[in-house]
Amino acid sequence: MTILATVRGRAEAELLRATMALPERVQRALAGRPVVVDGQTLAPETQLMLRLQRVARIPGAETLPVVQGREAITHQAAMTGRTQPIGAVRDLSAGGVPARLYTPRGAAARSPLLVFLHGGGFIYGDLDSHDASCRVLAEAAGVRVLAVDYRLAPEHPFPAAYDDAVAAYRWVVEHAATLGADPDRLAVGGDSAGGNLAAVVAIEAARAGLPLAFQLLVYPATDNYERDTRSFALFGEGFYLTSGFMDLATESYTPDLESRRDPRASPHYADLTDLADALAPAYVATAGFDPLRDEGEAYARRLADAGVTVELKRFPDQIHGFFNIVGVGRRSRAAVDEIAAALRAGLGA
Missing domain, CATH: 3.40.50.1820 (Alpha/Beta hydrolase fold, catalytic domain)
Structure with missing residues (x-):
């Protein structure tokens, strides 16, 4: 792993930690309209985490070669x-x-x-x-x-x-x-x-x-x-x-x-x-x-x-x-x- 990749990984981890530690009302505001399916409401912190994943365009493991998917x-x-x-x-x-x-x-x-x-x-x-x-x-x-x-x-x-x-x-x-x-x-x-x-x-x-x-x-x-x-x-x-x-x-x-x-x-x-x-x-x-x-x-x-x-x-x-x-x-x-x-x-x- 390169130094750049290591720094980027640490930055991603700290951003995730900070975001998931926000008060729930703030997470709700950042996540957007509540996701309600089958009578269930998705946890705001989870909704926000999924939104960040989409914004960052993080690929699913299944879309990568197996070895890279395992690393992901x-x-x-x-x-x-x-x-x-x-x-x-x-x-x-x-x-x-x-x-x-x-x-x-x-x-x-x-x-x-x-x-x-x-x-x-x-x-x-x-x-x-x-x-x-x-x-x-x-x-x-x-x-x-x-x-x-x-x-x-x-x-x-x-x-x-x-x-x-x-x-x-x-x-x-x-x-x-x-x-x-x-x-x-x-x-x-x-x-x-x-x-x-x-x-x-x-x-x-x-x-x-x-x-x-x-x-x-x-x-x-x-x-x-x-x-x-x-x-x-x-x-x-x-x-x-x-x-x-x-x-x-x-x-x-x-x-x-x-x-x-x-x-x-x-x-x-x-x-x-x-x-x-x-x-x-x-x-x-x-x-x-x-x-x-x-x-x-x-x-x-x-x-x-x-x-x-x-x-x-x-x-x-x-x-x-x-x-x-x-x-x-x-x-x-x-x-x-x-x-x-x-x-x-x-x-x-």
Whole structure:
């Protein structure tokens, strides 16, 4: 990176921080007329952030070559996440899968642990893109968090990400003691594509008899085959996550059409019969202005209909990606803090 690019990046980050810290009434004036869709009003700070993105002509990651798109995603995450406090961090290998362990300040010798799988459409994201969010979850929920750096498409299409996620979770079960984790209070979670992987890991854990106390699904992508939903039609353009991004993700991760209906790729098609007693309780969070909203909520209903204990929470003023906005603004961070509280309660931390 050149010195000019570094200076420009810092200037962008400071402008975003300052803008997101403005009083809400000022943000409203700068953002323009309220955006109201499907009976929901977009958060003023989010509306203003999207407006700044359009004015700056920042391209979507899906419009760039894959490598550049990955760099853009990590750069955006750094600007919106900023540096968050944490007790300790160390990188390790979870059965051959790169991972990062976050230990909150004051953690007990044996505490709950969340295996976290990052989002990014199975193409983007890594340990750095979700570093800030994992730190916030660990500290706010009082649990250890093990983030997993699974293989990405298109270099590694389905079932690579699934295989890595399951392998990492099995390793955690076998090595809970060395991680300082309570084997009776293990959770799996993730956002977007990571929510997809968390859901299918939870299903595999139930079938294999692996211990799992909780699943945390943040706007999960649950149907890679058919997205004929109202939210997909309403929010596929103009609200950060685009239909083009999702098309690229689907084509890259599941190039074979038949694989898109495979329950390991689309938990929407999983047979949950007879798994109710084994599936872990779930907390499903969705965003009001998210194309994935309806499929995430439909999956929550499927779990509930199967007899699984489920809490479904929609954050009506948020967009896809709010989980990474923990270092600027107020409303997105408040939503993530609420998710962390649900994780704390679910694991008895």
